[in-house]
Amino acid sequence: NNDKKVFNNIWEACSDMYRYVQFGFSPNARTEIFGSDWNGFQCEDFNDIAKKINLKYDQKGDNKTNKEKCNFTIDAIINGECEFEDKIDNKENNDQPDRFTSPIDFSNFLLHVLKITVDNKIPLDDKGLLDTFKEYDENYVKEFGYNLLKIRFLFDNYVIKREYTADKDKWSLKQAYKYKYKKKNQENIQYKNRFTDENSNKQILMILSMFHVSNPSQIYKYWLTGVLNYLFLNYKNGIGPKEYLIYLESLANKFFKRYLSTNEINYNELIFLPCSFTYSIDINLLDQGTSVEHFIFNYLDYLLWKYDPDKYNYFNFSFSNSVEHFYPQNPIEGHPKIEKEEILNSFGNLCLISMSKNAKLNNHPPKSKKAYYPNNEYDSIKQHIMMEQADNWSEEQIKKHKSNMLKVLGLKK
Numbered sequence: 001n002n003d004k005k006v007f008n009n010i011w012e013a014c015s016d017m018y019r020y021v022q023f024g025f026s027p028n029a030r031t032e033i034f035g036s037d038w039n040g041f042q043c044e045d046f047n048d049i050a051k052k053i054n055l056k057y058d059q060k061g062d063n064k065t066n067k068e069k070c071n072f073t074i075d076a077i078i079n080g081e082c083e084f085e086d087k088i089d090n091k092e093n094n095d096q097p098d099r100f101t102s103p104i105d106f107s108n109f110l111l112h113v114l115k116i117t118v119d120n121k122i123p124l125d126d127k128g129l130l131d132t133f134k135e136y137d138e139n140y141v142k143e144f145g146y147n148l149l150k151i152r153f154l155f156d157n158y159v160i161k162r163e164y165t166a167d168k169d170k171w172s173l174k175q176a177y178k179y180k181y182k183k184k185n186q187e188n189i190q191y192k193n194r195f196t197d198e199n200s201n202k203q204i205l206m207i208l209s210m211f212h213v214s215n216p217s218q219i220y221k222y223w224l225t226g227v228l229n230y231l232f233l234n235y236k237n238g239i240g241p242k243e244y245l246i247y248l249e250s251l252a253n254k255f256f257k258r259y260l261s262t263n264e265i266n267y268n269e270l271i272f273l274p275c276s277f278t279y280s281i282d283i284n285l286l287d288q289g290t291s292v293e294h295f296i297f298n299y300l301d302y303l304l305w306k307y308d309p310d311k312y313n314y315f316n317f318s319f320s321n322s323v324e325h326f327y328p329q330n331p332i333e334g335h336p337k338i339e340k341e342e343i344l345n346s347f348g349n350l351c352l353i354s355m356s357k358n359a360k361l362n363n364h365p366p367k368s369k370k371a372y373y374p375n376n377e378y379d380s381i382k383q384h385i386m387m388e389q390a391d392n393w394s395e396e397q398i399k400k401h402k403s404n405m406l407k408v409l410g411l412k413k
Contacts, residue, residue, distance in 0.1 A: 200241035348402025
């Protein structure tokens with residue numbers, strides 16, 4: 001019964017995706033599980049967590065009823081068949097409501113944990129969540145419970161969140177830690193950047209947000225499985241910013257090449273196998289107009305930003321989900337059409353913008369589009385570079401721009 005209650009505490013703490021997982025435990029348990037500063041993970045296995053939580057449950061409850069109703073299987077827990085009478089209540093601990101939102105919900109997060117724990121072939125679709133969880137013995141459930149808490153801690157500390165403060169919102173990459181209010185003699189949770197080096201923290205935040213906006217849906221976030229698996233395997237030796245960034249950029253490059261490859265590469269192999277892959281790259285896949293993968297545009301923007309972060313310091317990745325023809329397909333009266341499809345749909349004439357802006361600017365020539373951005377804060381860096389040539393945008397400029405962007409992407413032509 002104690003194991004069930006410990007698992008329930010882990011489950012309750014991890015299921016609230018709007019708060020850092022430390023909020024799900026009492027201050028004393030936080031110190032035991034997450035260390036004296038509440039920003040590490042100190043447990044070796046499920047039994048270690050149980051020992052450190054040291055929950056003071058009310059033993060007057062009818063434990064037999066719980067035992068009869070719950071077989072301590074994941075199916076039973078998900079279906080609500082386990083009735084736990086005791087929950088951690090932190091109201092008296094002066095913990096304030098959180099200001100973050102998660103890039104993924106709990107049911108989909110569970111699938112990432114399960115994929116890492118037991119079977120990397122599990123599909124990342126929460127519609128099959130209950131079918132995916134099978135009957136496992138108690139030892140497996142303990143392993144899953146331990147991994148759930150550990151991976152949730154890693155997720156909170158090394159994956160971006162959306163942070164809302166003073167009516168503003170932005171991407172953040174922060175860790176939760178214990179802050180002591182000396183005047184009030186209180187210990188509360190506060191936040192600071194995950195990595196002390198500001199440049200490293202920003203760079204990692206940018207590439208993670210690049211991944212997320214390229215795949216904004218809750219399902220099929222294969223990049224996130226890869227990131228969580230990397231963190232899970234390497235946390236014991238420390239997650240350094242340099243090594244983490246190398247991994248993220250390597251993963252991004254693999255995804256980029258996969259989208260341009262003529263040979264099919266399985267996502268599970270790409271994520272879980274360390275070996276290199278043979279990509280048969282077809283550059284012509286970049287010249288497909290609105291059919292070009294959004295990830296490619298965002299990956300290019302990341303590379304351009306990294307090359308000159310000062311020039312593009314205004315830029316942050318957003319959900320720009322519409323591919324725009326910079327020179328329009330059907331220009332307004334008085335402007336000629338581009339008759340050559342290979343020029344019109346060329347990567348050199350394409351960029352990502354929001355759907356609403358695309359609807360407004362759809363048929364306007366480049367010069368008019370430039371006037372729509374008086375502060376030069378464009379939707380994408382690729383668009384920014386194109387805007388610099390907007391007054392003289394021509395077939396020659398399209399070819400030149402494409403050639404320059406191919407070089408940035410490592411595709412010489």
